[in-house]
Amino acid sequence: MNGELKSVSYGKRVIDYNLFYVDRKTLEIAVHPDGEIIIKAPVGSTLEAIERKVLKRSRWIIRQLNYFNQFNPRTPERLYIGGETHLYLGRQYRLKINNDIPKCVKLSRGLFQVSSGNNNDPMVVKKLLESWYVERAFFQFNDSIDRCWPAFAALGLTRPRLRIKRMKKRWGSLSKNGIITLNTELVKAPKECIDYVVTHELCHLNHHDHSPEFYNLLERVLPNWEKIKHKLELTLV
Numbered sequence: 001m002n003g004e005l006k007s008v009s010y011g012k013r014v015i016d017y018n019l020f021y022v023d024r025k026t027l028e029i030a031v032h033p034d035g036e037i038i039i040k041a042p043v044g045s046t047l048e049a050i051e052r053k054v055l056k057r058s059r060w061i062i063r064q065l066n067y068f069n070q071f072n073p074r075t076p077e078r079l080y081i082g083g084e085t086h087l088y089l090g091r092q093y094r095l096k097i098n099n100d101i102p103k104c105v106k107l108s109r110g111l112f113q114v115s116s117g118n119n120n121d122p123m124v125v126k127k128l129l130e131s132w133y134v135e136r137a138f139f140q141f142n143d144s145i146d147r148c149w150p151a152f153a154a155l156g157l158t159r160p161r162l163r164i165k166r167m168k169k170r171w172g173s174l175s176k177n178g179i180i181t182l183n184t185e186l187v188k189a190p191k192e193c194i195d196y197v198v199t200h201e202l203c204h205l206n207h208h209d210h211s212p213e214f215y216n217l218l219e220r221v222l223p224n225w226e227k228i229k230h231k232l233e234l235t236l237v
């Protein structure tokens, strides 16, 4: 999809957006996780009117951009030094690094306490944190499947096995042989967002595509899925 590239200034920031004219009555603004802003405007609207509406929502747009920046594994260069914040289940925790042995990561009193075993090398801290995330992801995702599963068990489906993996472009997938793969990074999102992704993938047990039947099932199992999706602003490509 290629729209017209436009931009407006808001304070010191420039908001670049992709503009599409579509057959609809109201203007729609979507901020994608990769930072792309898509504006769908009713055919015939003037650029001036569109800009006015974009400016009106600009605080929200910037908030969304900042929000996705935290999740985006590609953008923020994490330094793995003390004082930096890292996410877990939708909350930010500050890094506190000490040289204690044995090496470990603990989440306590609102801090990520990293014992780096006499080595302050950010790569050591990074590795410790990453394996902590993998461990927690496995636990949290299994928990999420437990929470989401009853609605699907009732349909006589077989519970899939969980696999976790760092993925660049998607939060989850479901293979034909019954393995649900979830992106390790998802453990940084709030629990309801994890449940949304899990529910979406579980719906694929019954419908392998994104057909209307698929959405009917999703709607039935998780009526407010769109709101949660919006929170995570997923683009499952």
Ligand SMILES: [Zn+2]
Binding pocket: 200, 204, 210, 236
């Ligand atoms: Zn899907």
